[in-house]
Amino acid sequence: MRIIRYALLLVAVFIFSSAFRWLFPQAPLPFDLFLIVVVFVALFRSPMHAQLFGLATGLIQDVFSNEIIGLNAVSLTILAYAIASLRQAVMIKAAPQRALAFTFATIADAFLLAGIASAFNLPVVLDPLSLMIRAIANTAIGLIAVLLLQNRIEERQKMERYEVA
Amino acid sequence: MIGFILRHKTGLSFILIVAVLLSTIAAQVPAPRHPSVLAWAIYAVFSPLQQTVSYVIVGTRDVWSNYVDLRDVRKENETLRGEIAGLQRENQRLRETLAIVGGLQELDAFRKIFEDLSDRGSQMAMVIGAGVGDSSHTVLLNRGGLDGVTEYQGVICPRGVVGKVVRVGPTSCLVQLVTDPRFAMAARIQSSRVRGLIHGVGERTCELKFIRDNDQVAKGDRIVSSGLEDIFPNGILIGVVSSIQPGEPPFREVDVMPSVAFQSLEWVLIVERKPKPDASEEQIQ
Numbered sequence: 338m339r340i341i342r343y344a345l346l347l348v349a350v351f352i353f354s355s356a357f358r359w360l361f362p363q364a365p366l367p368f369d370l371f372l373i374v375v376v377f378v379a380l381f382r383s384p385m386h387a388q389l390f391g392l393a394t395g396l397i398q399d400v401f402s403n404e405i406i407g408l409n410a411v412s413l414t415i416l417a418y419a420i421a422s423l424r425q426a427v428m429i430k431a432a433p434q435r436a437l438a439f440t441f442a443t444i445a446d447a448f449l450l451a452g453i454a455s456a457f458n459l460p461v462v463l464d465p466l467s468l469m470i471r472a473i474a475n476t477a478i479g480l481i482a483v484l485l486l487q488n489r490i491e492e493r494q495k496m497e498r499y500e501v502a
Numbered sequence: 503m504i505g506f507i508l509r510h511k512t513g514l515s516f517i518l519i520v521a522v523l524l525s526t527i528a529a530q531v532p533a534p535r536h537p538s539v540l541a542w543a544i545y546a547v548f549s550p551l552q553q554t555v556s557y558v559i560v561g562t563r564d565v566w567s568n569y570v571d572l573r574d575v576r577k578e579n580e581t582l583r584g585e586i587a588g589l590q591r592e593n594q595r596l597r598e599t600l601a602i603v604g605g606l607q608e609l610d611a612f613r614k615i616f617e618d619l620s621d622r623g624s625q626m627a628m629v630i631g632a633g634v635g636d637s638s639h640t641v642l643l644n645r646g647g648l649d650g651v652t653e654y655q656g657v658i659c660p661r662g663v664v665g666k667v668v669r670v671g672p673t674s675c676l677v678q679l680v681t682d683p684r685f686a687m688a689a690r691i692q693s694s695r696v697r698g699l700i701h702g703v704g705e706r707t708c709e710l711k712f713i714r715d716n717d718q719v720a721k722g723d724r725i726v727s728s729g730l731e732d733i734f735p736n737g738i739l740i741g742v743v744s745s746i747q748p749g750e751p752p753f754r755e756v757d758v759m760p761s762v763a764f765q766s767l768e769w770v771l772i773v774e775r776k777p778k779p780d781a782s783e784e785q786i787q
Binding site for chain 1: 511512515516519520523524526527528530531541544545548551552555556559631632633634640668669676678682683684
């Protein structure tokens with residue numbers, strides 16, 4: 338059931354991104370919906386689930402954006418694993434902490450992509466201004482999503498734990 | 503051993519995934535990319551979705567233009583409402599049909615001329631969607647590996663060069679447009695026959711590289727494919743020179759405005775690659 342929910346989330350993000358590009362081919366999307374959903378899943382799920390979701394999301398992004406296959410997948414897998422593992426070690430529950438996770442993830446994603454690209458002699462694109470705008474937009478959207486859905490997700494997680502017990 | 507693996511399954515699977523992905527990247531970097539099974543499978547699942555999205559968008563546009571926009575007119579004139587709306591819908595449908603048929607006839611006529619002149623086959627394809635990356639300029643076509651499409655086939659339309667196929671799925675393929683920063687092809691200035699390299703620069707333009715200070719080039723010059731590579735035949739229009747600026751000596755910066763309006767692109771031709779000379783002929787030569 339959980340896998341179906343993840344798949345539906347991924348499909349929704351893909352459809353939104355593709356429709357946006359279809360309607361506005363020249364306008365750059367100021368936020369990265371793929372990254373936001375990966376961080377969102379990492380904030381609520383185990384490192385194993387998060388990294389698998391990051392892998393699937395990154396692969397979809399790579400295949401449909403003419404990137405080298407694996408580039409976004411590596412970055413999103415590492416980020417998802419790092420955030421989910423950090424969440425298990427440190428309490429990340431308050432809104433500012435979660436907001437920080439989205440900001441950190443956006444910046445780390447850009448540097449990871451640039452690092453991997455330069456390691457493989459691929460062209461590196463790192464524009465500080467657009468990165469800043471993207472970090473702010475990702476943080477705002479991610480935080481709104483967290484505030485809207487966290488109670489529901491936490492209740493469901495409690496129910497799952499109760500059922501297991 | 504098994505206990506260790508089970509205890510650290512998350513960390514080990516993370517390392518394994520990252521290692522496999524890095525190997526995948528490394529395998530793609532120096533050599534030309536080959537169609538991967540993974541890309542093929544993802545295309546098979548997601549391209550029907552993308553086609554559905556484009557149908558929904560087109561359908562929504564039709565509903566908007568044929569129904570929602572006409573509601574005010576209906577309020578103003580109750581008696582003529584049905585008739586006007588009906589006529590407008592019919593008119594709109596006929597115009598749309600006419601535009602599609604006109605576009606297809608133009609493309610078909612172009613295809614015949616192109617195939618006669620270039621001695622290459624081609625197949626018509628419809629644009630069904632766009633890629634998802636911000637930095638890449640790509641469109642998705644409704645022809646794929648099952649239709650015989652392969653990577654690095656050229657894509658053109660009556661107005662000129664569109665781009666080249668970079669990924670192929672079973673029923674669709676991804677085309678890198680000439681404005682994509684990773685796009686490059688051999689080109690020449692039509693009037694002076696000077697050769698250069700067309701390179702996408704993002705936004706809506708591209709650049710003609712390696713034009714020397716003493717080469718003959720002027721604003722408005724037509725840039726065409728040089729035919730030096732086997733993807734595009736000689737003489738297909740790419741665009742016109744929009745500005746010339748001094749660059750790093752001994753070269754000049756020549757900006758080129760593509761001749762194709764990518765936003766209104768609906769039908770294109772996928773061009774067969776030039777057949778390689780027969781091995782026995784090569785040996786004789």
